[in-house]
Amino acid sequence: MTPLETEIVSLKKELISMWMLVQSQMNKAKEAMVTFDKDLAREVLIKEKRVNSFELKIDRDCENIFALHCPVAIDLRFLLAALKINTNLERIGDIAAGIAFYVVESAENFGIKSLESTSMLHMYEEAVNILIDTRIAFEKEDTALARSIFKRDEVLDEINENAPIAIAELIKEDLNSIPEALYILSIIRKLERVGDQSKNIAEEIIFYVEAKILKHLDSGKRKIGGE
Amino acid sequence: MEHTVVSASKFNAWFGDNHAVKDVSISIEKNQVIAVMGPSGCGKTTFLRCINRMHELIPGATTKGSLKLYADDIYTMNPIYVRYKIGMVFQRPNPFPNLSIYDNVVAGYKLNGLKMAKADMDHIVEKSLTSAALWNEVKDSLHKKGTFLSGGQQQRLCIARAIAMEPEVILFDEPTSALDPISTSSVEQLFHELKEKYTLIIVTHNMQQAARVSDKTAFFYVGELVEFDDTKTMFTAPTDVRTQNYITGRFS
Numbered sequence: 244m245t246p247l248e249t250e251i252v253s254l255k256k257e258l259i260s261m262w263m264l265v266q267s268q269m270n271k272a273k274e275a276m277v278t279f280d281k282d283l284a285r286e287v288l289i290k291e292k293r294v295n296s297f298e299l300k301i302d303r304d305c306e307n308i309f310a311l312h313c314p315v316a317i318d319l320r321f322l323l324a325a326l327k328i329n330t331n332l333e334r335i336g337d338i339a340a341g342i343a344f345y346v347v348e349s350a351e352n353f354g355i356k357s358l359e360s361t362s363m364l365h366m367y368e369e370a371v372n373i374l375i376d377t378r379i380a381f382e383k384e385d386t387a388l389a390r391s392i393f394k395r396d397e398v399l400d401e402i403n404e405n406a407p408i409a410i411a412e413l414i415k416e417d418l419n420s421i422p423e424a425l426y427i428l429s430i431i432r433k434l435e436r437v438g439d440q441s442k443n444i445a446e447e448i449i450f451y452v453e454a455k456i457l458k459h460l461d462s463g464k465r466k467i468g469g470e
Numbered sequence: 471m472e473h474t475v476v477s478a479s480k481f482n483a484w485f486g487d488n489h490a491v492k493d494v495s496i497s498i499e500k501n502q503v504i505a506v507m508g509p510s511g512c513g514k515t516t517f518l519r520c521i522n523r524m525h526e527l528i529p530g531a532t533t534k535g536s537l538k539l540y541a542d543d544i545y546t547m548n549p550i551y552v553r554y555k556i557g558m559v560f561q562r563p564n565p566f567p568n569l570s571i572y573d574n575v576v577a578g579y580k581l582n583g584l585k586m587a588k589a590d591m592d593h594i595v596e597k598s599l600t601s602a603a604l605w606n607e608v609k610d611s612l613h614k615k616g617t618f619l620s621g622g623q624q625q626r627l628c629i630a631r632a633i634a635m636e637p638e639v640i641l642f643d644e645p646t647s648a649l650d651p652i653s654t655s656s657v658e659q660l661f662h663e664l665k666e667k668y669t670l671i672i673v674t675h676n677m678q679q680a681a682r683v684s685d686k687t688a689f690f691y692v693g694e695l696v697e698f699d700d701t702k703t704m705f706t707a708p709t710d711v712r713t714q715n716y717i718t719g720r721f722s
């Protein structure tokens with residue numbers, strides 16, 4: 244391997260490690276929310292600093308590779324994608340911490356019925372699965388899997404769009420549930436952002452592997468590969 | 471096409487049995503800087519030398535196919551005229567060691583017995599040295615030997631010598647590989663200025679130089695022209711895997 248290839252392999256490993264940490268943060272925030280485990284939620288808040296450290300380290304590594312190796316072609320595209328994926332992962336890390344913060348702040352447990360009636364748990368599972376699949380697509384350079392993310396993100400968008408009605412129903416049933424309902428609405432909004440960040444990551448994977456730019460294309464053009 | 475200055479169609483070149491350039495077809499447009507890159511022995515310098523009929527000076531060298539300057543077939547033109555119209559600058563600066571800076575610039579005229587008035591010659595010398603960004607540095611020492619200049623200045627003197635003949639095209643064979651970074655930078659700056667008037671074809675091993683100075687890049691491999699495209703495309707999303715492997719250093 245050339246020195247640049249070695250650097251890129253190492254950077255890829257680092258991004259995957261960050262991905263696993265962010266994934267674990269999302270899962271722990273969910274578990275803390277469902278079981279109302281404030282200690283677990285605090286652990287997520289503390290570990291958020293590690294996500295931030297990853298972001299800084301990966302930014303610095305990218306800068307060094309640009310300065311020392313003058314990457315071109317697929318190497319250049321990989322580094323440009325890595326920088327953007329890094330930012331997107333850090334934001335998903337912030338979202339996990341934000342959800343954990345609600346658990347710490349909330350005075351009462353979220354009722355399982357409320358979580359189900361708003362489809363929030365289903366949305367959470369799908370958001371984490373999307374995050375996992377973007378990682379697999381990145382590891383395997385699987386652009387077909389990356390493309391499948393666009394469609395799956397639409398499920399999250401739909402739940403998000405229907406959320407105000409579901410939340411209104413929740414409040415109508417029990418006025419005491421207003422704080423809980425507002426927390427759930429906020430979490431749904433955050434999960435919708437996880438879908439968007441994952442979609443951005445999928446676009447970067449396709450850009451890196453195929454040199455195709457899918458940003459700002461409507462869904463029909465995305466399906467045919469952005470040509 | 472009026473904009474196409476040099477064009478090759480299924481052009482081949484041999485050294486005896488060695489098939490050095492294979493079926494190359496390319497159109498080079500006016501006022502562009504073209505970088506030609508590829509591993510050693512890929513045929514890039516041979517192709518360059520074919521463009522101004524220098525290849526045939528080697529015993530056993532032959533060619534086949536079409537190579538044109540505008541609409542004229544280079545291989546049916548007078549080779550001396552071809553070299554007026556297509557100048558060449560080599561890897562190592564090669565000013566005539568016994569000639570002054572002034573005489574080096576007008577060497578093409580003098581060696582071909584072309585006579586002209588002193589005032590006209592003075593004008594050509596000043597104009598060529600100015601175009602080669604050397605006039606201000608040598609205007610007070612025009613009658614000193616060219617070899618007293620630094621390496622970078624000597625190379626710019628060779629460029630002035632090529633410009634003096636008012637060519638259409640200037641060929642550069644690794645023009646900065648013997649120069650330090652400052653001289654390299656001044657020659658690269660000069661490329662940007664020269665392309666206003668001339669078409670430049672530069673063989674280079676320095677890929678960053680190709681990326682910095684050229685509008686289009688040609689990649690040669692084992693005598694074939696593998697890919698020819700806008701330099702931005704070649705260095706961000708090349709089409710052929712061989713190009714990608716070469717520019718990313720993965721070539722085996």
